[in-house]
Amino acid sequence: MNDQALQSTDLQADIGRLLERIQTLGQVGALEGGGVCRLALTDQDRDGRNLVLGWMRELGLATRVDQIGNVVGIRQGAEDGAPVMIGSHIDSVATGGLYDGTLGVLAGLEAVHTLNDAGITTRCPVAVGFFTNEEGARFAPDMMGSAVHQGSLPLVDALETVGTDGQSVGSELDRIGYSGDVPVNDLVPRAYLELHIEQGPVLEESGTTIGAVTGVQGISWTEFQFSGISNHAGTTPMRLRHDAGYVAAAVAVEARAIATRLGGHQVATVGVTELSPNLVNVIANQARVTVDLRNTSDSELVLAEARMADFVANTAASEGVELQQRTLARFSPVEFDPQIVGLIEAAAGRYGCSCQRLPSGAGHDAQM
The missing domain is CATH 3.40.630.10 (Zn peptidases)
Structure with missing residues (x-):
């Protein structure tokens, strides 16, 4: 200038x-x-x-x-x-x-x-x-x-x-x-x-005006499809079931458990759950779920992915349900230039704005 x-x-x-x-x-x-x-x-x-x-x-x-x-x-x-x-x-x-x-x-x-x-x-x-x-x-x-x-x-x-x-x-x-x-x-x-x-509640919760973003979390999206056998909800004993809906529900619970056990910045979300035939008195023979895993550490994200994959495979096998899966998206974490992060902090300070360093949990063009 x-x-x-x-x-x-x-x-x-x-x-x-x-x-x-x-x-x-x-x-x-x-x-x-x-x-x-x-x-x-x-x-x-x-x-x-x-x-x-x-x-x-x-x-x-x-x-x-x-x-x-x-x-x-x-x-x-x-x-x-x-x-x-x-x-x-x-x-x-x-x-x-x-x-x-x-x-x-x-x-x-x-x-x-x-x-x-x-x-x-x-x-x-x-x-x-x-x-x-x-x-x-x-x-x-x-x-x-x-x-x-x-x-x-x-x-x-x-x-x-x-x-x-x-x-x-x-x-x-x-x-x-x-x-x-x-x-x-x-x-x-x-x-x-x-x-x-901000696409989340962190700054609002802390009463902070400006977030100086240090990087973007790694993102892993996986789709799981389960194929079981439809049967009557009342006449089929639990030991004889091949329930795709049960496996889908177990995946949702385990995704939360994995994130809780790993702690830190690990988050997990099951955003899509679809069951078929989707009737109140019929065991589901088809289910589709998506799992969204995110972490600022790539090694921790890889660990979460491995734990999720093992759980899904073992649960599907024990229920006698066929499993298919595919990766929908995979981005490694990105760290932003510390000098620019510092400039943002300094500018916030000059204008009397409170500022907090934090990672972005959402994906942005900047991470590319």
Whole structure:
């Protein structure tokens, strides 16, 4: 930055202007009663993209769209080179909130707007961007755009991904006009910052204003399917049952027990439970459950995965139930740059905000 920027202590973002942009974008895909639905690459996502892209251009940013539809606007600095990038995503789940992802993108635009108003030229370029399909609600996996950007997911695999409605990522990018020609690995930021709302109760419980995120927990998603035998609930003795529903219920209980025994940052969730034929007086012959395991330590996460796998296999075998399983997602823990974490703490202190270091339990583009 120039000397003026280095010594500026009174530079303030316009919170009203930021909130106005958030509310305006929140009208795109707005749901009755509050919230938004902007599933990735739908018409609503396209309209949201058009709005944000327009704001980027109004602020004088040089915009670019890459081959997976990631959008970046760049403000030139005094020197050429890699930009400092601020960003997140603007797609949502089916019942999303106004701030999830959106805050990180629009806060970046507000930072640019504030710099423009103050006439400050930063030493490095500043980029603001949003990544395609962070949520993964329509197309799996989540964090798709950032994964392709960072090279952990091949572009061709992402483009060929078929969504819940039978459409492919590539065809939908073409349809909404966001199949760009910029290579996905063309932009390598000097640093990346993602402002996000807390997606949990930790800061609220402690009365802390700012969380300086030290990293993102490792994530392991596994689907288990059990096949047993349907029989009458009243006439089948317990010793003769092959109950898929029982095994599914046991998995849910054991997932909680594993997390409790390991302690620390280990968490476990059974988010999906489906039984068939799903009748009150019939033993279930089919069951499907998903297990979500997370930990800041990869070795502890591996241990939780092993304990879960052993329990599932042994319980299914003892009940005489057939087992099938598949991995839905697996991300190792990521540690963030300590210098940037320290800068966040220092900035919070300068503005009189309480601050706490903590890991993020939710996945974000920043972990890519």
